[in-house]
Amino acid sequence: MKNIIWDFDGTLFDTYPQMVNSFLLALNKMHIDDFEIDEYEIYEIMRRHSLSIAIQKYSAHFNLDPEKLRKNYSHFENQNVLNAKPFQNAESLLKNSVDNGMKNFILTHRDQETLFKLLNNNHLSKCFEDIVDKDSDFPRKPNPAAINHLIEVNKLDRYATMMIGDRIIDIKAGLNAGIKTGLFDPDAIIIEKSNADYQFSNMYDLNLFLNDSKKDK
Structure with a gap:
């Protein structure tokens, strides 16, 4: 990826x-x-x-x-x-991904002001290339419009792009946009079949996956 x-x-x-x-x-x-x-x-x-x-x-x-x-x-x-704080190992994962040439984006229903306060308070703002938040003029997930916008504006390779989220709507949004998907489910609470391409329970394993996928490319 x-x-x-x-x-x-x-x-x-x-x-x-x-x-x-x-x-x-x-x-x-x-x-x-x-x-x-x-x-x-x-x-x-x-x-x-x-x-x-x-x-x-x-x-x-x-x-x-x-x-x-x-x-x-x-x-x-x-x-x-x-x-609130980032999940364990999330900070190192993000910084490692940037060092390895990967690009990170955020698609969230949270408002912009709070989002940036949390990112800035934890020194993570610079890890992201572009962000779509609640204040952006897009339909909510699982509508793929916001993902398509990020792909088109940032000229991303759709086949080398993945949506990662903790709920079924995140996975559906990614699938609707025709990209790979990863379900982050740290406490195995999602019982509905997600149809995600990958599933992760912690950031350490997710970091290993991203490192391996980068090598494969």
């Missing part, structure tokens, strides 16, 4: 602890007690589906206003997520 398009949350950065905690705080603010909440279930829904599905499910279950729940969640998450 010469080019990697990365998802951000749950792939490069382990943001789910902050996201789940923010969701719990949002429910608490709406007078839902901790003993009524299954923290791991929230995580499962976010990883297997999305934040929106979690809001939909818990709003219906507790008879809450979904827009108010989303607003409360955002209030807490905007600050909490800044404490």
